[in-house]
Amino acid sequence: MKKNTVVICGAGLCGTLLAIRLAQKGCQVTLIEKRPDMRKASIAAGRSINLALSNRGLRALDLVGIKEEVLKTCIPMKGRMIHTTDGMQRFSHYSGREQHHINSVPRGGLNMTLLDKAETYENIKIYFETPCKTIELSDDCVQVVLGDGAFTKVLTPDVVIGTDGAGSAVRKSLEVTHQLAVSQSFLSHGYKELTIPPGPDGGFLLDQHALHIWPRGKFMVIALPNPDGSFTVTAFFPNEGPDSFAFLDSEERVTAFFEQYFAELIPYCPDYLNDFFKNPVGRLGTISCAPWQVGGRIVLMGDAAHAIVPFYGQGMNASFEDVVVFDELYDKHNGDWSTVIEAFSQKRKPDADAIAALALDNFHEMQDHVIHPGFVKKRQLEMQLEKNYDDYHSKYSLVTFCEQIPYSVAKALGRKQDQLLLELCTNEEESIELDTVMKKLAVLKADYLL
Ligand SMILES: Cc1cc2nc3c(=O)[nH]c(=O)nc-3n(C[C@H](O)[C@H](O)[C@H](O)COP(=O)(O)OP(=O)(O)OC[C@H]3O[C@@H](n4cnc5c(N)ncnc54)[C@H](O)[C@@H]3O)c2cc1C
Structure with a gap:
């Protein structure tokens, strides 16, 4: 009998896109999300609120028919604007071809567009505030245990797909029960978000069609434009040691540090001290695991399978591309789930490893080599x-x-x-x-x- 009931754990970017695509193929999809519905509750993201969307991600959005709708919310970025210590700005194109640019897209808006689209399919059921706890696989049955504390519920679909992000509960569950090999390596740098607000007339204070970088050798700051005229600024500093987040523990130290290294940025970021002490330090790491699947019935995708550092702007793009590859294999193997799942894990892993390595290369390129x-x-x-x-x-x-x-x-x-x-x-x-x-x-x- 053809298996067709799918539980997707994690209604983030990858999981929701995948749910739409599988629904378009006629599967019965249950989409499980730990957090409240972001369209109704305001969720403090604590991570980059805009993302660089490029061709691989756009191709995936096109596959489900929402590329044009998403592009309307994007700001094209044609290159890097490098801000040097002497206050100069130097623009460097991303490509010698006029038509090539990347896009700054609001993370929350993109996720909401995907959720709205998912809800238009009768064969997708979405459950918010429902964390996935563990996955259990026996000879004839796969069980998804949902809930926390006193509340639990068990689903028994044909297939489970874990798209629950870098801290994946699905992956952790498989690590315990099926000896999944997992490696996590964290950078000695972390990140913190600041904001450049819109100008007095609501316009952009810096060139809106660039990804701005203030490279300073051992650390850097970047800024991406938002549709409301603001920029989301991300500071990537060492976690420990001199000039680190640990060292920058008082207003005096942060002020002196910014005046020394980012004097030109301060007038654009009037609230930087407040942002600095209000916003958390995020961790930056690479997560690699193998195999991505167990028994041809449980598979990991997106950050759950391959979280990478953000310096190539490819984490989401790669997660979206997972859906394209999975879709191709689903058609190629005529919806035979165990073959699709095994083929996907094998085909995709070398590509995920490659972009993980390239993203680490770009960390050094952006903060240092560009000058x-x-x-x-x-x-x-x-x-x-x-x-x-x-x-x-x-x-x-x-x-x-x-x-x-x-x-x-x-x-x-x-x-x-x-x-x-x-x-x-x-x-x-x-x-x-x-x-x-x-x-x-x-x-x-x-x-x-x-
Ligand atoms: C600072 C920073 C900047 C970045 N910039 C870029 C960029 O410019 N371009 C780019 O392509 N990528 C970027 N990325 C990477 C990108 O954010 C991720 O690759 C992308 O979000 C992965 O999507 P995902 O759906 O796999 O995971 P997530 O977006 O993390 O979604 C996972 C979902 O699962 C839910 N969940 C978690 N646990 C459970 C559970 N137990 N049960 C049910 N649900 C659960 C979460 O609430 C969430 O909704 C950046 C990342 C960081 C940290």
């Missing part, structure tokens, strides 16, 4: 190549704009390209002739079926 002359020259060369040659894509473009290319290929090819171009750009002797560079790049590309 080095060799790196700046390399970015300029990349722009020239993208402007002049259709078949060249920088590593950033491979990851962000080439949604048909798996992350694992983007990582391998992108890193080789980077190495070659950096060598050319740091070697003063060598004059850079674009056609010659393209010939060298073609040799690298020949290793990949693109």
Whole structure:
């Protein structure tokens, strides 16, 4: 008998998108969410309130038919605006191709749009304030135990999908009962959110079509625009040691620190002290686990399977892309769940590992490398190549704009390209002739079926 009842644990970004897609395929979906309905209650997010949405995520939204609706709420960002310590601003395009940009999207608004869409399907039932506690699998039955404290309820669907985020209860349950191997590594940096409010006329105080970065070597601040004219600012500082969140424990210290490193930012952030002491420090980590599935009936997806650090702006995009890959495999294997689930786990894991590694690379690039002359020259060369040659894509473009290319290929090819171009750009002797560079790049590309 074809199995068709699915419980999805976690009505965040990935789980709600997946629920819609499976409902479109005719499955009976129960979507379980620990928190209250965010459309009715105001939820203090404690994490980035806007996210960079790019091609991989857009492709997934297109699959369920809400791409255009979401794009209306986005602000295009065409590149990075680098704010140097001498108060200068330098714009660096994300791509040499005019049409390529990333999008700042409000996290809450996007989740609400997905929930609204999910509710239009009769075959999706959503339960808020209903945490998933554990998952139990026996030979003939999978049980989802819901609730906490005195209240519990047990569901017995055909399939369970854990999309309950980085702290996944589904993953923890499988770790205990099925020896899932889980590794978590946290950065020595954390993050805190501040705000740049809209200007007096409701407009933007900084260029709205850029992702702003204040790179300071060992730490940095970034800002993404919101549709109301404000910017969400995220400070990434070390957790311990000098110039760390632990050190910045008094108004005097925070003021002195910001005046020393971010003097130019202070006039835009009049409430930074208040924000600094009000908002929590978030942790930044990579979570990797294997296998992602148990018995062809329970599978992890999104951050529950592969939480990554946010420096490539790809965590949500990768989680959305999981749904695209799952959808393709569902069709390919004619809805045979155990084959789909096993194929998904195997196919997707190398790509999740690749974007996790790239996101860590970008941590160093954003806070430090972006101001080095060799790196700046390399970015300029990349722009020239993208402007002049259709078949060249920088590593950033491979990851962000080439949604048909798996992350694992983007990582391998992108890193080789980077190495070659950096060598050319740091070697003063060598004059850079674009056609010659393209010939060298073609040799690298020949290793990949693109
Ligand atoms: C500072 C920061 C900046 C980021 N910036 C970007 C960016 O620019 N671009 C990008 O692509 N990604 C970004 N990300 C990553 C992105 O936020 C995540 O990858 C994305 O939210 C993952 O979606 P998800 O649905 O898997 O998990 P989540 O969004 O975490 O959703 C999980 C859901 O499960 C629910 N839940 C948890 N436990 C249970 C339970 N026991 N039972 C039932 N429900 C439960 C939660 O309440 C939540 O609704 C950023 C992350 C951080 C921390």
